[in-house]
Amino acid sequence: MDYKVINFNQKYSLFNDRWSPKVIAEMNDYQFKLVKVKGEFEWHSHEDTDETFIVIEGVLQIKFRDGIVNLKQGEMFVVPKGVEHKPVAENEVKILIIEPRGVLNTGNLENNELTAKNNVWI
Amino acid sequence: MDYKVINFNQKYSLFNDRWSPKVIAEMNDYQFKLVKVKGEFEWHSHEDTDETFIVIEGVLQIKFRDGIVNLKQGEMFVVPKGVEHKPVAENEVKILIIEPRGVLNTGNLENNELTAKNNVWI
Numbered sequence: 001m002d003y004k005v006i007n008f009n010q011k012y013s014l015f016n017d018r019w020s021p022k023v024i025a026e027m028n029d030y031q032f033k034l035v036k037v038k039g040e041f042e043w044h045s046h047e048d049t050d051e052t053f054i055v056i057e058g059v060l061q062i063k064f065r066d067g068i069v070n071l072k073q074g075e076m077f078v079v080p081k082g083v084e085h086k087p088v089a090e091n092e093v094k095i096l097i098i099e100p101r102g103v104l105n106t107g108n109l110e111n112n113e114l115t116a117k118n119n120v121w122i
Numbered sequence: 123m124d125y126k127v128i129n130f131n132q133k134y135s136l137f138n139d140r141w142s143p144k145v146i147a148e149m150n151d152y153q154f155k156l157v158k159v160k161g162e163f164e165w166h167s168h169e170d171t172d173e174t175f176i177v178i179e180g181v182l183q184i185k186f187r188d189g190i191v192n193l194k195q196g197e198m199f200v201v202p203k204g205v206e207h208k209p210v211a212e213n214e215v216k217i218l219i220i221e222p223r224g225v226l227n228t229g230n231l232e233n234n235e236l237t238a239k240n241n242v243w244i
Contacts, residue, residue: 001205003189006198027172027200027220030152050149056196067125074178076128078149083123098149098220 008034008056012094014122019114021097021105022122031101034122038092042114044107045084051099052078058093062086130156130178134216136244141236143219143227144244153223156244160214164236165206166229173201173221180215184208 011024011034019041021033037060053060054076062069062077063086069077079085106115133146133156141163143155159182175182176198184191184199185208191199201207228237 001186001189001202003186003191005191005193008196008198025174025198025200027174028203028222032174032198052147052149052154064123064125067123069125069127071127074130076130076147076154078147080123081150100150 011122020116022120029101033097035095036092037089041087042106042109042112043084043086044109045082046103046107047082049081049100049103050078054096056094056096058091060093060095061088063088133244142238144242151223155219157217157219158214159211163209164228164231164234165208166231167204167206168225168229169204171203171222171225175199176218178216178218180213182215182217183210185210
């Protein structure tokens, strides 16, 4: 068994590309992914799963068709499955995403220019 | 839809009992639970699931039969299913636990004095 602790800041130091989630751990068939984002993402949804956002550093806004949330460090939000959302960040924000293995970052938009390679571990 | 952000520190302000996880959110059939711990927990395992620990504040030690990890703020560890472990904290530590709905805190020890009521929401 590997007794190596996962340190978010150490992992964040390993990459600088944005909107490109990196897998750092698995729990059963779920993955923990770190991502750095800035700017506006695409409207999208995940038809088969909820998606959890935890902000590690910075401020993340998640827009919905009929509402909005502003998440800062030490805060989380679970986007229900099937609900359209659009992440937005005025300044760079570091996020931890938790969702089942295999979920694409752009959800129903499978070949968007922002669609990132899946299952990239760091 | 409820657009209320979950703030860990605000939730921690709502309770002071230790070793008694409080549910703050669900993602599909998984739960996010906050817990405050200090001292030594029982050796136990979860036969059917991995279990994720994220330290929000303080230092958590997780002992294994053949190893140990020390987790501080901003660090996480996934205990694989079936692996005996014993959480220990010299000083109070605030933890976020992620695991499937229905998992008992004492795992295979179902009626231990430290077995907490399950599915308690705050």
